[in-house]
Amino acid sequence: MLTVLIKFWGTTGFANITWQHLVMLTVACILLYLAIGKGFEPLLLVPIAFGMLLTNLPLSGVMEIGDTVLRAISPEAAGQAAELLHHPTAEMLREGIPVEYYTRTPGGLIQYLYTGNKLGIFPPLIFMGVGAMTDFGPLIANPRSLFLGAAAQFGIFFTFTGAVLLGFTAQEASAIGIIGGADGPTAILVTALMASHLLGPIAVAAYSYMALVPIIQPPIMKALTTKRERRIKMQQLRTVSKTEKILFPIMVTIAVSLLLPSATPLVGLLMFGNLLKESTVTERLSKTAQNELINIVTIFLGVSVGATAQAEQFLKVQTLQIILLGVVAFAMGTAAGVLLAKVMNKMMGGDAINPLIGSAGVSAVPMAARVSQVVGQKENPSNFLLMHAMGPNVAGVIGSAVAAGVLLSLFN
Structure with missing residues (x-):
């Protein structure tokens, strides 16, 4: 039982939060205060601040690109794929390895909105x-x-x-x-x-x-x-x-x-x-x-x-x-x-x-x-x-x- 609880704890955001996350969460809350409490451009700052809050919650995955699979194809198609999906295949391309990749598991919701x-x-x-x-x-x-x-x-x-x-x-x-x-x-x-x-x-x-x-x-x-x-x-x-x-x-x-x-x-x-x-x-x-x-x-x-x-x-x-x-x-x-x-x-x-x-x-x-x-x-x-x-x-x-x-x- 203890092992299960420890494993569960490791999957929570509490176990993975860093001081950098805390700083960004604080900034997000300040922006929310300015928007809601002071009325500074609320139609813009509320969505922006809440998006900042979501992305800095550890393991939320809202901006994940998604899991991908690579396979060999022509260099031209590989270049297109890298440009469109922004996957880190630059090193492979520099070495002349023709690659292609496609999503195996879906990315984060907001990553798709960001498109x-x-x-x-x-x-x-x-x-x-x-x-x-x-x-x-x-x-x-x-x-x-x-x-x-x-x-x-x-x-x-x-x-x-x-x-x-x-x-x-x-x-x-x-x-x-x-x-x-x-x-x-x-x-x-x-x-x-x-x-x-x-x-x-x-x-x-x-x-x-x-x-x-x-x-x-x-x-x-x-x-x-x-x-x-x-x-x-x-x-x-x-x-x-x-x-x-x-x-x-x-x-x-x-x-x-x-x-x-x-x-x-x-x-x-x-x-x-x-x-x-x-x-x-x-x-x-x-x-x-x-x-x-x-x-x-x-x-x-x-x-x-x-x-x-x-x-x-x-x-x-x-x-x-x-x-x-x-x-x-x-x-x-x-x-x-x-x-x-x-x-x-x-x-x-x-x-x-x-x-x-x-x-x-x-x-x-x-x-x-x-x-x-x-x-x-x-x-x-x-x-x-x-x-x-x-x-x-x-x-x-x-x-x-x-x-x-x-x-x-x-x-x-």
Whole structure:
């Protein structure tokens, strides 16, 4: 009986838990607290944190690839198999041994869900839902907002350079830099395609900084603007016609896809979702994209991304570097947007643009726009910047997708 109990104990997670597991379980619980207790991006952080919790429970097997059997076949097929299934057969392939493998026992549940990220399926679907929920009217009414959205992507390329100088490869630096766009799906897509081994820390950093927008941005915004600038009241935006709203997603898709074909999945589905909304003849499809579809994909994406944050891969000096570089990317993007808005305001006479809206150029929609509104109203309670800030905010969504396309075209 004692032997049976000892054997059973050896199969439990209690007998196999390590301090690394305990650290990661603590991190997961902290993220759950921030999401549930403090309301920081709960729709994103709750799935991510719970996925992190599941994967760091010893012997849970949720991210197991599955048992495999090897047999000799042609070298070409072997290379395909290794690339698709990420099985550690590299040494055999280098020695010219033609191998094939197939699953003998099933892998973990979340490993199969993670395939949607690895193959680049989930992030564009999230973008479609975002497009269906977003009003591009403020951007169309004030095209200058495009420059503010573009300026905020400076953080991506600044941090890319810093990461390369720290010894990261161009592919890894691209994935780290994209955190500066404050766009979780884009960060996940770029990382999955270019540096999948960094997906855990990059996803956690990207979504954590998105959740902390109301804390990170205001000090930067106040440091770079004067009280007078923060009190500037902007003129009401013009009314945008239905025709303009329908033509905009079509024209943007064509222009961006011809210039950067690698950005087509993100920008194309973002604009497709928006067209479903603005055409008014596909209401059922628009509602599905805005609700059921994006909710389901968010659950799958969040849990599977969180599950990549396994203790043995996450607890490294490299992870700390990524988290620090991520906050630098985010801060530089915010600062660049504010500074360009100041320059534009000076060029237009000094009272046309409130520089606070420049911080909304990062693509955390609509949170970054709300932060511009809150900071502006603290200086002038009669000031309403939300719709003005939505222009740079949605421009930032497009800008981060374009930046991702540039990096994929150059380094993937």
